[in-house]
């Protein structure tokens with residue numbers, strides 16, 4: 086069996102590693118659309134940006150797996166796929182495989198702003214993006230970050246410098262709307278950035294190096310857009326396998342075409358934790374969808390059943406989230422001490438997520454409890470901590 | 481280059497060279513030592529990079545941070561010498577030492 090994987094990011098590499106570890110006895114062709122060997126993205130906005138060293142430390146695959154004899158690496162963008170014939174087309178070559186895996190991820194959204202040159206516009210999705218940002222930082226005194234999600238505040242912490250002023254500009258009414266107000270407050274208290282909410286950008290004034298906004302001019306020697314990502318669905322779309330918001334699959338990562346699967350954050354499938362079909366952008370989603378597909382390709386199919394989890398580092402603070410909540414979910418504070426903060430997100434009595442700031446034990450306990458089933462708000466509040474609830478569930 | 485000996489979950493001993501300043505995870509991962517999953521890539525958020533250090537390591541490292549200790553308490557069968565490979569930074573003092581990769585990461 087010959088498998089062609091489009092993309093060489095987190096999901097593709099987890100799939101490759103699990104196939105090799107599982108003694109897969111076919112061939113794997115990987116199409117890497119980037120000019121670097123596979124690397125990890127999370128450090129790009131965290132430790133690596135704060136201290137960019139050699140890129141070796143970002144390595145995503147162990148060397149023996151990357152060099153495994155069953156893998157062929159093609160450094161090229163895929164231009165088209167023909168599922169009926171198992172064909173993958175790059176610029177000048179067609180490859181025939183038995184199964185096509187789309188692991189194309191997402192790309193950073195970019196806003197075009199009148200007067201703002203491309204040299205001053207940055208996004209952070211790829212290693213090349215970060216290299217272009219770090220090489221543009223010399224003499225920069227004012228950085229404006231558009232968007233106020235995790236990425237924006239990770240960037241602010243990592244770019245902190247005595248000679249720089251960093252401003253985070255949110256379009257909406259609050260920063261970090263993905264998490265509870267309480268957990269967000271803890272992180273925002275520590276951010277080196279100043280925050281403006283309700284900002285609409287009108288244009289860029291090159292002469293005064295400022296963004297002209299509904300709040301007046303905001304100094305910006307460079308602008309980083311951290312306004313979210315859009316899925317790379319063009320290949321799937323061209324053969325009728327894409328929906329607007331992703332590539333739909335079943336619980337085994339199979340698209341409606343028997344020769345095509347999709348994994349990682351481009352895939353759109355039922356999330357059992359939420360009873361909802363949505364696309365999730367996180368390492369856990371990339372790894373868990375890849376594992377699900379690996380099992381199927383190794384002949385031991387098991388439906389996707391993982392609970393999502395996520396983390397974000399902002400300087401010394403570590404946010405860890407077990408589960409996933411909708412923005413409208415209620416929030417109830419469970420622990421709020423000088424060092425730790427734990428917030429429960431819930432829909433009535435059903436807990437959807439635990440947000441833990443510098444509270445790793447609570448986060449891990451929540452992951453274990455979600456693996457066992459649902460968590461009841463009442464039981465959790467009675468137990469006093471997620472950890473105690475886990476212990477009582479075990480005794 | 482300095483090196484470590486790593487005992488993998490199949491009881492194979494593997495020599496792993498390292499650069500001072502690297503973490504145990506970076507060195508062992510690059511070498512492809514079996515049994516280290518490192519789902520979060522060093523983010524101290526998954527506890528799937530659990531290793532057990534030999535007694536010779538005593539006194540060469542600072543104690544684990546609260547965060548690391550909390551994560552470790554959820555590793556499978558942690559011992560007093562357990563550490564998360566991604567949180568242990570190597571220096572010249574570690575040349576020649578031995579560690580064991582946990583049998584199971586979850």
Ligand SMILES: Cc1cc2nc3c(=O)[nH]c(=O)nc-3n(C[C@H](O)[C@H](O)[C@H](O)COP(=O)(O)OP(=O)(O)OC[C@H]3O[C@@H](n4cnc5c(N)ncnc54)[C@H](O)[C@@H]3O)c2cc1C
Nearest residue numbers: 092094095096118126127162163189190349350367368371
């Ligand atoms: C700066 C940053 C920080 C992050 N921090 C965290 C974090 O702390 N925690 C967390 O859980 N998640 C984090 N994430 C998200 C996480 O990295 C992603 O969810 C994960 O990488 C998704 O994996 P993927 O394989 O689906 O996509 P990707 O890793 O994006 O890989 C997709 C690859 O496919 C390639 N590709 C696309 N189209 C083609 C084509 N036609 N031909 C060839 N190649 C193609 C792309 O170039 C890309 O290399 C972060 C992301 C970024 C950018």
Ligand code: FES
Nearest residue numbers: 522524526527566
């Ligand atoms: S790699 Fe995830 S905790 Fe060490």
